[in-house]
Structures are given as C-alpha cells and as structure tokens.
Amino acid sequence: MAFHIIDRRLNPGGKSLENRQRFLRRAKAQVQSAVKKSSQDRDIKDVLEGGEVSIALDGMDEPRFRREGGTRDMVLPGNKKFVEGDILPRSNEGGGRKSQPGQGDSEDAFRFVLSREEFVNLFLDDLELPDLAKRKLADTESEGLQRAGYATSGSPANISISRTVSRALMRRVALRRPRPQEIAALEAELAECEDEARRAELIAEIEALKAKAKRIPFIDPIDIRYRRFETIPKPVAQAVMFCLMDVSGSMSEHMKDLAKRFYMLLYVFLKRRYRHVEIVFIRHTDRAEEVDEQTFFYGPASGGTLVSSALQAMHEIVRSRFRPSDWNIYAAQASDGDNSISDSEPVSRILTEHILPVCQFFAYLEVGEAGGYSFEMPDSSLWSLYERLRGNGAELSMRKVRDRSEIFPVFHDLFQRRAKQEKAAS
C-alpha cells in the first residue's frame, strides 16, 4: 500500500504569525498600556528584551452558551469509604461551583510573551522621528552598487569565472576540440602497436588532433565575461548619535543615571529606524574628550564646566568622521545646567553656526536631584541661554527631568507624533 513520509520541518515556520498580528492589532490598546506599565519597572537595558505582559481581555472574549447551576449528577472514580446514602457536607465555596478555568470570563487576566521586536514596536509605536527643518537630509541618497548581469569588458577583478568557463566549454564542444583523453588513448595504442602502416596512420591522426587542439584554445578572449555593476541611489541608512554630558563635580550619580536612561531610549528608538547606528560619547568638564561608554558613565572626572568645549569637540568629530550628507546626526546633551557666564557666547555661536545646521535633532536634557517636581527647577544659566536661542528660531528640544519615572513621559513628549506637537505649539 502506498504510504508517504513527509519532512515538514523545513517548511516555513510562523504560520500563526498573521493570526498573532491580528490578535495584537485587536488588543493593541490593552497591550500597549501593559507594555508601558511593564517597561516602567524594568531596567532600561531590558526594555529591548521583550517579555511577558498581562492584559485584560476586554473585547477579546469568545463567548459561548454555557450552563451553570442546577442539580448535578457526577460519577467519579476512587471511592474509598462512601456508602450509598451518605451525605457529604459542601465545602464553603459552594462545592467548587466556580466557573471552569479556561472558559469565558475566567480568562480575563491573560498572560503571554511578546517578542523583543513586538515589544519595542508597541513601546515606540506612537512616537515619530522629529520632522524638523533639515528634513531633506533624512532623504539624502547616496550611490550604491548593484549587480546587473554580465559585460564583455571590465576590470580583471570582476571576471566571472563560472560564466567564463562555461562559455569556454560551450565553444570547445561546438568546435569539436579534441579532448586530451582521446589523444592519450591514441598514444597508448601507438605505444603498443607493431604494425607499421597502422603506426603511421596513428601518428598522423595524433598530429592532426594536436594541431587542432592548438588551434582551438582552451579559453579564448571572447569567452571572458565580467560581472557588471550599476550604481543605484540608496537612502542613507545610518545614523550617528552624539551623547554629550557634563561630568563636572556638580553632576551626581543620580543625574548621570537619568541621562543614561534617556540615551538608552534614544538609542533603541534610532536603532529601529536605521540599519546602522553609531554612538559617540563626549564628556566634558572644562575640557571635552571623546571616551568609551564605561568611562563616559562611570569614569571619575572633576573640574569646571565649559559647555562650548563639548560642542567644539562634536563639531570637529562631525567634520572629520561623519559627513552630514552620509549620516543622519542626532545629538542629546545632558547637564545640570551650570555653565560659566563667559561661555554663553561661544556656545550659542558653535551651536547655531555649526551644530544645529547638520543635526536632524538636538535635545537638551536638564537633570536635577531627585525629589520635588521638575517644573519647580529654577532656570539654570544654560537653560536660559538655550531658551533664548530657541526664541531666535533655533531648532532645539529641551526638557527638565528630576526623577527616574519622568524619563519615559519626557521621551514620549519629545517624539510624539507631529500632529500633536503642532497642536501643542499652537
């Protein structure tokens, strides 16, 4: 009898993916609020990790007609001591008359696991990259190369071996080039042959074959093919994110922690939009230096505060390594707002002349000590300076943060969809 074994393991998986997406779409509001809630009590590093969320199944029920109550008859296994006519007292909960698990409304609290991607998407769903004046930079295209068939001319590095060899083979077959085996066979026969007439015949034949083989080369220049490339425009798919932070003595660990959280969120967000995101850490006291992440957040430093030094450093790095036409540039600056008065002039100059014109987005985050409300923070010297620049039309985003729990709202606020922003502005 016919019988089949089929290996389905290699079939594309994720057959339920679409159903799952439909489910998430339907439960979007609930899932989103659950995601927000669960991300609040997580470490920022873990925001990326996805994980379990619990949602109320409002509007997600699948009702069926179910009966409950009434007189019930049951047959059960494992009688130990009952005899006919015994009366068993009911337990207080009404004899386990509660609805069965897995049915109807008892499914209300529903826990399931979101993948990392789903989590981040939902988390950042209502956010958008700011559409600022330099929008055209976001659309800047660079040239990329793409394979486009074969050509008869080109650089030797682009020779397509397989195509060339197969064309040579075709030509050799078509022109009936004698194969080395044939000649070898004839030569072997010649070596053993005694008969003179036959030997002469063989020698002539071998000569003819060899001559023909020589006339028809193994590879002819006309066989050679080169891989052809065409240039096509490619959207810029890389971004660089500058993290500027004041590490002078007045910045406490708490403030650095706030700044770090903000940077992480920005990183996650950019990562979602760009294939390649680079981060540059610049810390400054009265001098600025580019450092690695560890040093940036945890390295000891002390000294005065000169914000312009950091901006100058960023400007130089942009000029030397990140051409604005190739890179989308984002910058976030965190500081407690202290800056020497004499520094105001250089800061506003560098910012307006060099940095803002090339940045997609520049955010200033003023961090304060825990406790109290951020709106009670007095305007610092840096804050008032930026405020003034903003008044003059500079594209700056600025917020004050004091407490860990404010980071998410502030971040959301900064990147909310444009329609809302406009409404807020008007």
Added chain:
Amino acid sequence: MTGQRLFEGADWDFATLQRIHDACEEIARSELGLDTYINQIEVITAEQMLDAYSSVGMPLFYKHWSFGKHFAFHEASYRKGLMGLAYEIVINSSPCISYLMEENTATMQALVIAHAAFGHNHFFKNNYLFKQWTDADGILDYLEFAKRYVTQCEERYGHVAVEQTLDAAHALMSHGVDRYPGKKKLDLRDEEKRAGKRRLHEERAFNDLWRTVPTGPAKSRQVLNIERRRKLLGLPQENLLYFLEKSAPRLAPWQRELLRIVRHIAQYFYPQSQTKVMNEGTATYVHYRMMNRLHQQGRISDGNFLEFLQSHTNVVFQPEFDDPRFSGFNPYALGFAMMQDIERIVTNPEDEDREWFPEIAGCGDVEDVLRGIWANYRDESFVGQFLSPNLIRQLRLFHLHDDPEERAGIKVDAIHNERGYRRIRRELSRQYDIGYIDPNIEVVDVDLAGDRRLMLRHTVVKGAQLNELDAKRVLQHLADLWSYDVSLVEVDASTDKVLKEYVLNPRIQPAAA
C-alpha cells in the same frame, strides 16, 4: 520467533519510520484486521506543533485573531514549561495525516505511529458517526477553499466586516450542527463547487429591473397563520447557524457563505466531541497490542519496551477524585480500561459477565467484537452498554447527586455494589451524552407581522441555566447577524415555567428597508 530489530536506541531516520510503519501495518492487517486510510506521516518541529494547536489541529485554516490569541496562550505556557506538547496530531482526512514531533525518540515514534496512524485512522474510517458526518476525502480541499474564500472576502469587503461576521459565527459554532442525519451525505468538494456556482449565478442573473416589477397583492395576515409560517421557516430549528444562513433577512451573500463555512467545520468536528473516550480508547488499545506484539517478535528491545511502558502508563493514568491532579475522567484511561475489559469478557468471562453480556461473553473472537463496537457506538452508548461491574469495582466508581435545594449536602447516590452498577453506568453514560452536555436552544418563532423579532427558547434541564454574561454576549452576536431584536426565554422542561428572559437589540440599527 525473533525478527530484525526495527531500531536500536533512541535515534531514528526516515528508513526507521518506514520499517516501523510496515511492521505495524502487518500486525494491523493480519492480527487486528484494521481497515485504514492510506497513511501520510509528516515530521514537524515543536514550533509547528504550536502552530497546529492554534488552528484546531488542522494543517491549514482561515486567518482569525482568536487563533492568534490561542497561539499566544499556548506559547506562553509552553515556554514556561507548564504544558507539554502532544506527541502527535492526527487528522481525519484521506490520506490520513499524522504529525510526529521531531524530538520524539524512536520508541515514541513507534508508539505514535501505532496510536495515530493505525488506531485513530481505523476509527475515523469505520465509526458510523464519522462516516455519517464527515467527508475525509474532501476536508483538506474544503479548508483550502474556506481559507481562500475568507481572504477574498477580506479583500472585497474589508477586514473588519469579515471579522465581525466570523466572531459572531464562532460564538454560535456549538449551535451550528445538525444533530440528526439529513437526506444525503455531506460532500465537501461538491459544496465548494456549488458555492462558486451560486455566486456566478447571482452575478449573472442580477438585473436591477426586477426590483421595479410590481408584485401581487400582499396576502392577508390571517393566511399566514403561525403554523404555516413555522413550517415555511422550518421551525423549530436547533441549528442556529443554518437558520441564520437561510433566513436572516439582511445578510449579504458572502456573509451567508461564511456562516456556512463555520457551520461545516463545526459539523466536521461534531463526531470527535462525541467519541473522545472511544477514539482514544481504540487508539490506545491498538498501540498497546502492537507494541506488545513487536516486543514479542523481538523487533523492539527490552529497554525500548520499558520506555514505551512508561509513556503508556503516563497516558492511561487516572487520578482519583480526591487527588489534586483530578480533573474528570481521562478519556485515554477509561477507553483503554474498557477495551481491555471487553477483551477479558470475550476470552475469559466470569459468571457475572455471562449474565451481563450474554452476546459477547466467551465468544472468543476479540478483534471481531471490538471492530463491531468501534464501528457502531459513540461514547454515550459505548459506556451505557459495555461498562462492566468488574470495571466499576476496579475503578471504584460512585455517583454523587448534588441538589442545591438540599441544605445538608451532596448525596452519595450509588457506589460499586449490586444495587449501584446500573445507576452508575446510566449516569456515566449520560455524562457523555451530547444532548445533556450542550444546552438545548432552539429558534421557535419569528415575529414576521411585527418587529421581526427572532424568538429562541432554552429548555432548562435540571435547573441549569445559562451563564448570564456569556449568554448576553452570544445573543448580541446573534442579534447583529439577524439585524433585528432577538429574545431568548429559559423555560423549565418539566414545569414549562419561564425562568428568565433576554432581549437584545442589534448594535447596528437596520436602516429603513
């Protein structure tokens, strides 16, 4: 006699599966006399098994969010280790498709092939309920059609509209089956063709002029008396989906077709819900016989056989009622115990058995008797006729009667003694009676002269009324499909007293017709 070992250790490849299948097939033909569909064995991964779980075990199904919900739910509990996955899934189709998990050991694959590819397969092909209600040849094509049709509808009429219709249809799914055989056998292939033809005909025959043709004078209301109206509408009707498909006044043709699809699928699963004990019992009995025979023939080593015994014992484990693990009867355990008990009665009966089962006691041909039972019974009748006093004693069954009126407590009505056997057997058989499990809800009338209200009636048996919240939600879906008001009365079966009445309006008010 010692045969060639089918496999050694836990590893297997496709040649092993082939050998196992052939060895099992030989036993199936020569010893058990099984009659099966051609087998198609598919090896799948755990993730694919989860996929299959969420679409009710079928290899292809239309898209709906509720399947995604189940998938998320299963996946979460699987990843946490709360839930193991089944070793196999088997589909009642021709060829009979069995899914085997790739991580099963060779012994498990043998067990599963014997269980699914022969046990279930034989049951699907021969049991009268499956013969009557399902079309194994056509099901896969029909599902393919359903999937395509739903997708087309989504493209034409939008996701939201299709989803609403399917939501409503799913809520009524348990009341979308015919319980009594109709005139002819279901032919799903034909069904698919007919759906296409129907649509074509409607498109071709559509002519807007027809609307303007004057109709004759309306018949007086007296003529349309209640009896006639009910007859015209085919009332009372307990297949709610069928009734809506045929009679709901404002459904679009594609909505009717969707209801029809859901109804056909519900009907396809209808026999499975009525034969859980028998189906699993048959498959378990078959795999037990086959594995024992293979071991006797020396084709399975002692070590592998022990591994089999361990899995088998887990499968047929029945916790007692006071065990925290107890959650009702395990259909594998009860079914297998009954099959084995029948084997004992047929081959080695005692006087009691001769008295209770005169037709089969001691007749000697176990396979013949079992094949007859597999073909002609469902759970209710199977338990009702073949649960023996011996097994009642062995399982120490007892019957509880719980009357909420009775303040003192729950009464032990019968135990495993001479007076109790028949009562226990009757009550257990009733637990499997679909007529008792599902609430008895019928469409009784439509107020054609008035506000077109659809009237339903739930006949309340033993005081068990509907859960109010769920009933309202389902009726809301029903009202949305019907487009006018829907009422449901709950009436006590013995006293005809009305216990409760629901009235729901459709969420979308019908525009003036």
